[in-house]
Amino acid sequence: MTFIIAVHVNEGIVLASDRRTTYSRYITHDSTIENYVGIHVTNSTDKTFLCPNGAGISICGDASFLNKPITGFIQDMIRTKIKSETKVSDIPQTIIDYFKESDTPNTTFLIAGYSSEQQLIYKLNLSTNEVASIDTSAPGAVWDGEVSTLTRLIQPLAIKSDSGIYQDLPNEEILWNYFTLQDAVDFARFAVETTIQTMRFKNVIETVGGAVDILVITPDATKWLQKESLH
Numbered sequence: 001m002t003f004i005i006a007v008h009v010n011e012g013i014v015l016a017s018d019r020r021t022t023y024s025r026y027i028t029h030d031s032t033i034e035n036y037v038g039i040h041v042t043n044s045t046d047k048t049f050l051c052p053n054g055a056g057i058s059i060c061g062d063a064s065f066l067n068k069p070i071t072g073f074i075q076d077m078i079r080t081k082i083k084s085e086t087k088v089s090d091i092p093q094t095i096i097d098y099f100k101e102s103d104t105p106n107t108t109f110l111i112a113g114y115s116s117e118q119q120l121i122y123k124l125n126l127s128t129n130e131v132a133s134i135d136t137s138a139p140g141a142v143w144d145g146e147v148s149t150l151t152r153l154i155q156p157l158a159i160k161s162d163s164g165i166y167q168d169l170p171n172e173e174i175l176w177n178y179f180t181l182q183d184a185v186d187f188a189r190f191a192v193e194t195t196i197q198t199m200r201f202k203n204v205i206e207t208v209g210g211a212v213d214i215l216v217i218t219p220d221a222t223k224w225l226q227k228e229s230l231h
Helices: 070-081 088-099 148-154 181-201
Strands: 003-009 012-017 021-029 032-042 048-050 056-061 107-115 118-125 130-133 140-145 158-160 166-168 213-217 222-226
Touching (some): 012 056, 012 107, 012 181, 048 070, 056 070, 107 140, 107 213, 140 181, 181 213
Antiparallel strands (some): 003 012, 118 130, 158 166
16 A cells, blocks of 8 residues: 545645555465465655656555556656646546556556646546546645545544543644645645554554655646655
């Protein structure tokens, strides 16, 4: 799995993701299938990508395709199918068409960019070809992957007493409307890093980890704020 997030504010859009990929292995003994989870881990997987038209793409879910890392296929798709004049609204169908000749992986895409001055964010589930257009009329965020940590932090919660009565905790809302672009960057970084650090201390497979990649998209330019590179 992984954790990806798109934060959209009045000044721009921020995409962020971790870089860990955890591979599993299935071995059949007679009629019994054993699943070896997390048998191989790498912290060098690109999950956020910059397109020639200034759009950004982040992925989570299945990280392999045809027994190879899906990263190379996405890079090839961007290089060969997305041009500087490609509309952001056309990218979800471009992704679907690129993968349709084979068994499609259960991978989710967040696609973000601008059409003139209008923010566009789409969520695509490749296994079902379902495309959802995210409402960007007001500032906010959308995330996917290992979502439990962040969801618990920002959703309303209640504590159950010994008598079985639930007591609501104060609902301290996030003031999205007042976010600057720097606030969006800080929140995106916080969301990924908090997920990483929380999973580190819990009794779970640490499927989110490594460095954090952050891509900033504005009407004028798209640039990497943080990007792990070969060394």
